[in-house]
Amino acid sequence: MLAYTTMPTQLRSNGIDHPIVPLPFGPAHLQQISFFDPGCEIYAQGEKAGNIYQVEFGAVRVYRLLADGRRQISAFCLSGEVFGLEDDANHHFFAEAITGTSLRLFPRSKFGDISQELFSLTLRSLTRAQEHLLVLGRQTAVERVAAFLLDLAERQGGLEQVELPMSRMDIGDYLGLTIETVSRAFSKLKDNGIIALPTLRSAEIKKWNALQAMSE
Amino acid sequence: MLAYTTMPTQLRSNGIDHPIVPLPFGPAHLQQISFFDPGCEIYAQGEKAGNIYQVEFGAVRVYRLLADGRRQISAFCLSGEVFGLEDDANHHFFAEAITGTSLRLFPRSKFGDISQELFSLTLRSLTRAQEHLLVLGRQTAVERVAAFLLDLAERQGGLEQVELPMSRMDIGDYLGLTIETVSRAFSKLKDNGIIALPTLRSAEIKKWNALQAMSE
DNA sequence: CGACTGATTGACTATACTCAACTGCGGTGG
DNA sequence: CCACCGCAGTTGAGTATAGTCAATCAGTCG
Numbered sequence A, B: 001m002l003a004y005t006t007m008p009t010q011l012r013s014n015g016i017d018h019p020i021v022p023l024p025f026g027p028a029h030l031q032q033i034s035f036f037d038p039g040c041e042i043y044a045q046g047e048k049a050g051n052i053y054q055v056e057f058g059a060v061r062v063y064r065l066l067a068d069g070r071r072q073i074s075a076f077c078l079s080g081e082v083f084g085l086e087d088d089a090n091h092h093f094f095a096e097a098i099t100g101t102s103l104r105l106f107p108r109s110k111f112g113d114i115s116q117e118l119f120s121l122t123l124r125s126l127t128r129a130q131e132h133l134l135v136l137g138r139q140t141a142v143e144r145v146a147a148f149l150l151d152l153a154e155r156q157g158g159l160e161q162v163e164l165p166m167s168r169m170d171i172g173d174y175l176g177l178t179i180e181t182v183s184r185a186f187s188k189l190k191d192n193g194i195i196a197l198p199t200l201r202s203a204e205i206k207k208w209n210a211l212q213a214m215s216e
Numbered sequence C: 001c002g003a004c005t006g007a008t009t010g011a012c013t014a015t016a017c018t019c020a021a022c023t024g025c026g027g028t029g030g
Numbered sequence D: 001c002c003a004c005c006g007c008a009g010t011t012g013a014g015t016a017t018a019g020t021c022a023a024t025c026a027g028t029c030g
Helices: A116-138 A141-155 A168-175 A179-191 A208-214 B116-138 B141-155 B168-175 B179-191 B208-214
Strands: A032-036 A041-043 A051-057 A060-065 A071-077 A094-097 A101-107 A161-163 A195-199 A202-205 B032-036 B041-043 B051-057 B060-065 B071-077 B094-097 B101-107 B161-163 B195-199 B202-205
Touching: A060 A168, A060 B116, A071 A116, A071 A168, A071 B116, A116 A141, A116 B060, A116 B071, A116 B116, A116 B168, A141 A161, A141 A168, A141 A179, A141 A202, A141 A208, A168 A179, A168 B116, A179 A195, B060 B168, B071 B116, B071 B168, B116 B141, B141 B161, B141 B168, B141 B179, B141 B202, B141 B208, B168 B179, B179 B195
Parallel strands: none
Antiparallel strands: A032 A101, A041 A094, A051 A101, A060 A071, A060 A094, A161 A202, A195 A202, B032 B101, B041 B094, B051 B101, B060 B071, B060 B094, B161 B202, B195 B202
């Protein structure tokens, strides 16, 4: 549950990392790199928002909580992806490392003008959130899981082997489902031969077309 | 179902409009104003995205469709609010006027640099979408309707009289519910004395605290 | 090897959906 | 001005999907 400023080498490779495209803004000497253990908090709701974060390797969940503990994960961030953009001085969300995670920090205050790149990243986040609204508002459990797997597969380079750094609980809280329903949806896809589940934390897409059809 | 470039005067006042804050970017001579009849399409999914739109008066729904016709409304836009921001050359969503609506158009191509204001608007849209994820993913039907009414009330200036320019179908497609469930939720809130429904297209908030409590 | 945690499966329940009947508001025409 | 019509909305009954609670299984780490 600690953040490091030196790199614990055993964290370097977890199978799902690939070369990232560094963010094109901000002078390099202003960028700081930090390491987070699994479960480690990156920022909390209400905290002052000062940085933008890019994942070097690892995975991050960004989420909100209701008073009674219900949780909605709004995004998983993988290598090369960016989070921490807020419309306010304070964070409205929590961010936590899922696995051992390395982050590149960009202090907002040090930016001069808003770059076209930063704007594009924000628009991409917006589109992603809006697409996810369709999933949560209008899709069944199996459709949500199918769409989730396709999304992850695409973000990991389109390989059929998909790594799942997050728990079933995380997936449920992302898809608006319980862990049992997530599990049943995985089982159904497996029973139909559409996916295989070689380990708990990976999936193999066997029938892309069928999965695509299920996600609509 | 038509768009005008002159103003049909009978559309001017529908009770929910208040003075808007004009967008602070773009020279005035580049801004164009258009009028849309109820149900009129403003843009379609796949269409080339060239403009940003600000609502002068009226109301707009922005939505996506699944192949089988299931619809998810990602946002309702009221006076002063902005939509049409896309991360791509083409629109990913549909936008339609709900009531008679006047829009101020800002051609993207005519902007020079990305202004701080435009960036802020985008971040606000992003936060709004992410907050809505929590509603769709983790709240019950009554909680969704309560949150919806509070949100509308706040955006209309915090008055207890809330105008509902959209149909129950629209509300359902925004909240991920059927019209029947929306109707039952309204009735439950009414039966508990939390709201009144003077007409089909308006609601009166009687017990703010109770409504707030129901929305969590 | 054993204990612990996370995941799966099963049985039952609750919430929201579907289908259908009915109500009432709003608009039109006599 | 009132009566009628049509459609949006409401209400009811039955169903289906996902949630809850509980038991079992599997993978991980001492």
